[in-house]
Amino acid sequence: MTLTLNHYLLVSGLLFSIGFAGVLLRRNIIIIFMCLELMLNAANLSLVAFSRFNVGADGLPNFNAQVLTFFIITVAAAEVAVGLAIIVALYRARQTTHVEDITTLKF
Amino acid sequence: MNNNEIIPWFILLNPLITAVLILFVFRKNHGTAATVSTMSAFFGLVGSLCAFTLAPTHTLVLWIDIPGLQIPIGVQLDHLSQVMLLVVTGIGFLVHLYSTVYMEHDESKARFFGHLSLFMFSMLGIVLADNFAMMFIFWELVGVSSYLLIGHWFTRDAAGKAANKAFMMNRIGDFGFMLGILMLWSTAGTVTFKGLEAATGTLTTNPMFLTAAILLVFCGAMGKSAQFPLHTWLPDAMEGPTPVSALIHAATMVAAGVFMLARIAFLIGLSPAAALIIAWIGAITSILAALMATQQDDIKRILAYSTLSQLGYMVMAIGLAPDPSGGPAMFHLFTHAFFKALLFLGAGAVIHALHHEQDIWKMGGLSKHMPKTTVTFAIGTAALTGFPLLAGFWSKDSILAAASEKSTPLYIIGLCVAVLTAFYMTRLFVVAFLGKPRTEAAHHGHDCPARMTVPLLILAVLSVIAGFVPEKWFFSAHQHFHWNIAIPATIAFAVGTAIAFKIYSGKDKDPIRVSAFRNKFYLDEIYGAIVAGTQDVLAYIANAVDSLISGIVRLAGMAAWGVGFLFRLLQFGNVQGYSFVFGLGVVGLIWFVVFK
Amino acid sequence: MNPILFYLFSILMLGFGIAVVANRNPVASAMSLVVSFFCLAALYVGLDAYFLASIQVVVYAGAVMVLFLFIIMLLDLKAEQRRKFNKLAIGGGALVALAFAAQLVGVLGSHPRGDKPFPELKLPVGESLNDLQHVGETLFSLHTLPFQVIGVLILVATIGVIVISKRELK
Numbered sequence A: 001m002t003l004t005l006n007h008y009l010l011v012s013g014l015l016f017s018i019g020f021a022g023v024l025l026r027r028n029i030i031i032i033f034m035c036l037e038l039m040l041n042a043a044n045l046s047l048v049a050f051s052r053f054n055v056g057a058d059g060l061p062n063f064n065a066q067v068l069t070f071f072i073i074t075v076a077a078a079e080v081a082v083g084l085a086i087i088v089a090l091y092r093a094r095q096t097t098h099v100e101d102i103t104t105l106k107f
Numbered sequence B: 001m002n003n004n005e006i007i008p009w010f011i012l013l014n015p016l017i018t019a020v021l022i023l024f025v026f027r028k029n030h031g032t033a034a035t036v037s038t039m040s041a042f043f044g045l046v047g048s049l050c051a052f053t054l055a056p057t058h059t060l061v062l063w064i065d066i067p068g069l070q071i072p073i074g075v076q077l078d079h080l081s082q083v084m085l086l087v088v089t090g091i092g093f094l095v096h097l098y099s100t101v102y103m104e105h106d107e108s109k110a111r112f113f114g115h116l117s118l119f120m121f122s123m124l125g126i127v128l129a130d131n132f133a134m135m136f137i138f139w140e141l142v143g144v145s146s147y148l149l150i151g152h153w154f155t156r157d158a159a160g161k162a163a164n165k166a167f168m169m170n171r172i173g174d175f176g177f178m179l180g181i182l183m184l185w186s187t188a189g190t191v192t193f194k195g196l197e198a199a200t201g202t203l204t205t206n207p208m209f210l211t212a213a214i215l216l217v218f219c220g221a222m223g224k225s226a227q228f229p230l231h232t233w234l235p236d237a238m239e240g241p242t243p244v245s246a247l248i249h250a251a252t253m254v255a256a257g258v259f260m261l262a263r264i265a266f267l268i269g270l271s272p273a274a275a276l277i278i279a280w281i282g283a284i285t286s287i288l289a290a291l292m293a294t295q296q297d298d299i300k301r302i303l304a305y306s307t308l309s310q311l312g313y314m315v316m317a318i319g320l321a322p323d324p325s326g327g328p329a330m331f332h333l334f335t336h337a338f339f340k341a342l343l344f345l346g347a348g349a350v351i352h353a354l355h356h357e358q359d360i361w362k363m364g365g366l367s368k369h370m371p372k373t374t375v376t377f378a379i380g381t382a383a384l385t386g387f388p389l390l391a392g393f394w395s396k397d398s399i400l401a402a403a404s405e406k407s408t409p410l411y412i413i414g415l416c417v418a419v420l421t422a423f424y425m426t427r428l429f430v431v432a433f434l435g436k437p438r439t440e441a442a443h444h445g446h447d448c449p450a451r452m453t454v455p456l457l458i459l460a461v462l463s464v465i466a467g468f469v470p471e472k473w474f475f476s477a478h479q480h481f482h483w484n485i486a487i488p489a490t491i492a493f494a495v496g497t498a499i500a501f502k503i504y505s506g507k508d509k510d511p512i513r514v515s516a517f518r519n520k521f522y523l524d525e526i527y528g529a530i531v532a533g534t535q536d537v538l539a540y541i542a543n544a545v546d547s548l549i550s551g552i553v554r555l556a557g558m559a560a561w562g563v564g565f566l567f568r569l570l571q572f573g574n575v576q577g578y579s580f581v582f583g584l585g586v587v588g589l590i591w592f593v594v595f596k
Numbered sequence C: 001m002n003p004i005l006f007y008l009f010s011i012l013m014l015g016f017g018i019a020v021v022a023n024r025n026p027v028a029s030a031m032s033l034v035v036s037f038f039c040l041a042a043l044y045v046g047l048d049a050y051f052l053a054s055i056q057v058v059v060y061a062g063a064v065m066v067l068f069l070f071i072i073m074l075l076d077l078k079a080e081q082r083r084k085f086n087k088l089a090i091g092g093g094a095l096v097a098l099a100f101a102a103q104l105v106g107v108l109g110s111h112p113r114g115d116k117p118f119p120e121l122k123l124p125v126g127e128s129l130n131d132l133q134h135v136g137e138t139l140f141s142l143h144t145l146p147f148q149v150i151g152v153l154i155l156v157a158t159i160g161v162i163v164i165s166k167r168e169l170k
Helices: A005-025 A029-053 A063-094 B003-024 B030-053 B079-102 B109-128 B132-150 B157-188 B193-198 B207-224 B233-239 B242-250 B253-263 B272-293 B299-320 B327-353 B371-385 B391-406 B408-433 B450-468 B483-504 B520-568 B575-595 C003-022 C026-046 C050-075 C087-110 C131-141 C144-165
Strands: B057-066 B069-077
Touching: A005 A029, A005 B575, A005 C003, A005 C087, A029 A063, A029 C003, A029 C026, A029 C050, A063 C050, A063 C131, A063 C144, B003 B030, B003 B057, B003 B069, B003 B109, B030 B079, B030 B109, B069 B079, B069 B109, B069 B132, B079 B109, B079 B242, B079 B253, B079 B327, B079 B450, B109 B132, B109 B242, B109 B253, B132 B157, B132 B207, B132 B233, B132 B242, B132 B253, B157 B193, B157 B207, B157 B233, B207 B253, B207 B272, B233 B242, B233 B299, B242 B253, B242 B299, B242 B327, B253 B299, B253 B327, B272 B299, B272 B408, B272 B520, B299 B327, B299 B391, B299 B408, B327 B371, B327 B391, B327 B450, B371 B391, B371 B408, B371 B450, B371 B483, B391 B408, B391 B450, B391 B483, B408 B483, B575 C087, C003 C026, C026 C050, C050 C131, C131 C144
Parallel strands: none
Antiparallel strands: B057 B069
């Protein structure tokens, strides 16, 4: 039994679905944030799998995909920093981290 | 440039330089301003006298030169302008001289004299202009400077309003004038008088068009020369200082319209229809103004309506006998300038002596205290009413002669006006100068200083002899003396004078009251109503259109608001709700793209 | 990669992923997330992406997790109170997630292009893959501009965080 690209993509997709389900189901904004990280990493996994799958003429993986993954990780780190700062500010203002209590963005 | 060419330019630019000098340098220097202005007017008169002896010249500088339109700035010294120059500078100089006394204690004397020089410059520009464009520019300058002078005492509400009225009425006429010029230019391709004269062949190919063009140009003259129905500004212009009234009435502003018509007499001659309309408008103005004059109490207003009436006469004469040399119209303008200036300056002397009292019923008995003024005023009255052998007699006869040849109704109107003229002038003279003084001020009347009476005397002499100028000054054909005109005219004069003597001698109040005449046929009120009515209708329409448009705009706004209201119901504010909908959308999209 | 290892780490990763979603306690969720990321790093190693694997561990399992834990500590979050569940919302959310996963399986099943084993790498004899060097070369040759933009982004994020976290935020 050999591993194919589809194995990795399936795992990546499932991880993404788990993250998505978490975003939909959980009410704690910090958990939602963690689930977002899960979804980002699922995307990263499929990118790395593609990189390994598309071996070029020189017999090496496609490093462009890995660079893209690198960028995603960097942006994700920045996003986490900003996002958590916003959560802290939000908590100071509202004393809550529950998304159901944060519903001012409506009519 | 030789003398022939330099003198007209000197005459034209001399008052401009004076005006600039006074308005920018001697603003505070009242005495100097008056002296400079009067000297300049004197030089202008000397220049005009020199110019009169010169052969006709025409010099020009090309100002606008593009294909299809060439507008020169040119001075055209010909017979017509030579005579007119004499009138303008002559009267102008006397008015300047008179003003030095009349305006002696005015706070803004320098401004007055600066504007007076500007006025002279504008008028001389019209006289010397060799094309319509240049004439139009100076035409407007006359409008502006008359605005400035009528509104000289601008702190008085009435003066400001009168100045505005004069300017606006003129603007109405000038609009037609401009259209007329454009029409002529579009046909003949030139705006110079010489060019138009050469292009008569082209112009007559479409008589209707030519008639319309001439009548539009005549609109300009209607404004400036105060013809019915644009005449209402002239009586109100009495709010200006009296010397200004004299200048406007005798030599400059109102004469401009008649002069312009004489300038284009060759065009009017081409269109009998236009000539007829012009003659009738003149006749209507003449008779209406004469009727109004019979019931006025203000000495200056009587003279103002008299001017209106005489201007109507001149315009009628232009329509009856368009003579490129001027014809009876210019002859009458010439003689009228002297005795009307005399009358106004005389009235000014009376007003000055009586400390700005203008109501003739508060005067009376002035002949005892102001003999010089009375005598000169009497000469002016006689000349205006057509006393035999005085100036007005000859020029009025020439107009009546032209009328009797062309049209009997106009001749009859002319005679009626002659009767009325004699009537109201005699009324003025009898009430103001004869009888007993009716107020304290009238007891203390006195003759004015020499600088004021000398112009009166000079003008009185001119009023007597002005009728005896050589006939070739004004007429291209030889004129016969008509006994059959002179006798009815003299009878008209005698009748009018006799009736007035009979009615007004020794009266303290006006025994006749005709409210229609007294209230100027309610024309001001009618105009007011028309303007107000038009405004109301326009405002109503504008309001309707506006509410329609704003209705549409509001509808669009309401639509946006309504749609927004519907859609904001979708905004339930729950982040997870949003992500649920988002996920649903993604699933749907994938299904649609991949599996469908 | 050894399929057994792949399955092991995959199942661990997915299992701890589910644990992140399922745990009531945020600290437990965060710890599950760390484990999940470690397993992901192991999968990277299996794909010969050693550099990314180490980055994954350092950035996510290290820095990001510390941040999360700090915030949880700072806000003093307790285990989530048992709230009344909106069954319709839970059901809907789960349904969407499941539909998404089902679609994924469907797509993968219907496209045979990915159903092939990974090709072998051709390396010079006696050398292992120096992926750090290759990533670096690619990064600094082909993607210099995005790299610098990322630098600016991080600067902006830093400043933004400072501004947002100031107490006097009005």
